Amino acid sequence: MGEQQVKAGLDGVIATDTEISYLDVENExxxxxxxxxxxxxxxxxxxDLVHLLFEGSLPDQQGRLSMESALKKEYALPENFFDLFSMLPKETHAMDAMRTGISALAGYDSQIDDRSTAANRDKxxxxxxxxxxxxxxxxxxxxGENPIPANPDLPYSTNFLYMITGKEPTNLEAETFDQSLMVYSEHEMPNSTxxxxxxxxxxxxxxxxxTGAVSSLKGNLHGGANEAVMHMLLEAETVEGMSKLLYEKLRNKERVMGFGHRVYMKKMDPRALLMKKALHKLAVERGREDLYEMCERGEDIIRxxxxxxxxxxxxxxxxxxxxNIPIPLYTPIFFAARVVGLGAHVIEQHDNNRLYRPRVHYTGPRGLHP
Ligand SMILES: CC(=O)SCCNC(=O)CCNC(=O)[C@H](O)C(C)(C)COP(=O)(O)OP(=O)(O)OC[C@H]1O[C@@H](n2cnc3c(N)ncnc32)[C@H](O)[C@@H]1OP(=O)(O)O
Ligand SMILES: O=C([O-])CC(=O)C(=O)O
Known part of the structure; x- marks a missing residue:
């Protein structure tokens, strides 16, 4: 094995060739x-992005419509599917419930063992x-609420938000949610991918x-951070409260959720910048500029x-x-947006597969006898 150096957390290690995505940090x-x-x-x-990742190109109007109508045909879940969730303890986290749902879908797929590109894309x-x-x-x-049926008259992402809140979104809400799905859709080689x-x-x-990717994404060093950020903002309550809370966290050497990144680290995540702009628009419309200012204050302090x-x-x-999205759904939404990226990665892996099986640097004892 020679003297290969262990990179803690596989930091900087190249895991695979891919044609899907790449974080070009130098050029942001x-x-x-x-x-x-x-x-x-x-x-x-x-x-459009789904079409790009699954079909390899941005669609024209017709291509987008036919992708949307194919999706709509598959909106329904198997009969009595929700019985699954009613059997779970009501304290079950939304991420765990979603993980159970995705896992259960496997049993309904008659072509489960077909790993061809076309079958994987269909799945x-x-x-x-x-x-x-x-x-x-x-x-x-x-x-303990009734399920909200899909409204097939709405575009895909507008319907998603409608099914969460039970209210038909305004244009600004629908556009903002759609944009959030786009920025969450794919990001090279995070832990979940x-x-x-x-x-x-x-x-x-x-x-x-x-199902494995959901488990990975739940952790607060990864997708679970969005939920943790909101709890922090609610705890802080005001701009001054945010300063107080963050200085306290810094004094206690706590990690501040929503900051830092393995790849960007000393640079702003460009997706965060886009969501910051979206937040400003929404905050002005809702008269919640205070929430925007709290976030900015937090950003300044941690920088x-x-x-x-x-x-x-x-x-x-x-x-x-x-x-108006319930906090426990923030990370499930992140996952839902990422299904397209994960799908593309599984297809690429199966299309050109070699088993992942790395080695270790053994630091335990040798030569013991029972
Ligand atoms: C969409 C996403 O999934 S993005 C990630 C979401 N996760 C979070 O927001 C959780 C908070 N952030 C973090 O914990 C980290 O920045 C991670 C896990 C995202 C990346 O971390 P890594 O690349 O592994 O860096 P690592 O954990 O080694 O930290 C390096 C140093 O920066 C510090 N650091 C990194 N992030 C933070 C943070 N958010 N708050 C305080 N300190 C931090 C660490 O304490 C460490 O300091 P030290 O060298 O003095 O011990
Ligand atoms: O890239 C990462 O490590 C985490 C992340 O930002 C993502 O998955 O969107």
């Missing part, structure tokens, strides 16, 4: 199939079609890979004191709050 660009994710998020919508589209229903209605069921690819590399199916910048979760959280 998130490259997605040759496009800049931020430009896509400003000019296109979520289903990924099925998950994408059903995920708003699973996210929104596993939550409603656990809350790596998890999905590692699982897929055993020839396991896409449902298993995605000055730690040299750290906000990541996407820091600004996505207050955006979701102003969209």
């Amino acid at each position: 660009e998130i490259v997605l199939k040759g496009y800049d994710l931020i430009e896509l998020a400003e000019k296109k919508n979520y289903l 990924a589209l099925k998950v994408l079609a059903k995920i708003p229903n699973i996210v929104a209605n596993s939550y409603h069921t656990l809350q 790596f998890t999905a690819r590692v699982i897929a590399s055993t020839n396991a199916d896409i449902y298993g890979a995605m 000055e004191e730690k040299g750290l910048y906000p990541n996407l979760d820091y600004y996505a959280a207050p955006v979701y709050y102003l969209l």
Whole structure:
């Protein structure tokens, strides 16, 4: 094995070739199939991006419509599917309920063992079609509420938000939510994507890979941070409260959720910048400029004191709050948006597979006898 150096957390290690996406930190660009994710998020919508990742190109109007109608045909969940959620303890976290739902879908797929590109793409589209229903209605069921049926007259992402809140969103709400799905859609090789690819590399199916990815994403060093950020903002209450809380956290050497990133670290996550703009628009419209100012104050303090910048979760959280989304759904929504990226990665892994099986640097004892 020689003298290979262990990189804690596999920091900087190249895990695979990919044609899907790349974080070009030097040029501050998130490259997605040759496009800049931020430009896509400003000019296109979520289903364009789905088409780009699954079909390899941005769609024309017709292409977008036919993708949307294919998704709508798959919105429904198997009969009595919600019974699953009513059997869970009502304290079950929305991420765990969603994970159960995705895992259960496997049993309904008669082509579960077909790992061809076309079959995998069909499966990924099925998950994408059903995920708003699973996210929104596993939550409603656990809350003892009735499931909210999909409204097929609404565009995909508008319907997703409608199924969460039960109210038809305004244009600004629908556009902001769609943009949030775009920025969450794909991000190269985060822990959850790596998890999905590692699982897929055993020839396991896409449902298993995605179920593993949900588990990874739940942790607060990853997707769970958006929920934690909102609890922090609510605890702080005011701009002054935010200063007090953050200085206290810094004194206690606590990690501040929503700051730092393995790849950007000393630079602002470009997706956070976009969500910051979206937050400003929403905050002005809602008369909640105080929430925006709290976030800015937090950003200034952590930059000055730690040299750290906000990541996407820091600004996505207050955006979701102003969209009246229940806090436990923030991370499930992150996952739902990421289904497209994860789907693309599982397809790529199966198309050119080699089992992931690394080695270790053994530091334990030798030569013992029982
Ligand atoms: C969309 C996403 O999933 S983005 C990630 C969301 N997660 C969060 O927001 C959680 C808060 N952030 C963090 O914990 C980290 O920045 C991570 C996990 C995202 C990346 O961390 P890593 O690359 O592993 O860096 P690591 O954990 O080694 O930290 C390096 C140093 O920066 C400090 N640091 C990093 N992030 C933070 C933070 N948010 N608050 C305080 N200190 C921090 C660490 O304490 C450490 O300091 P030390 O060298 O004095 O011990
Ligand atoms: O890239 C990462 O490590 C985490 C992240 O920002 C994401 O998954 O969107």
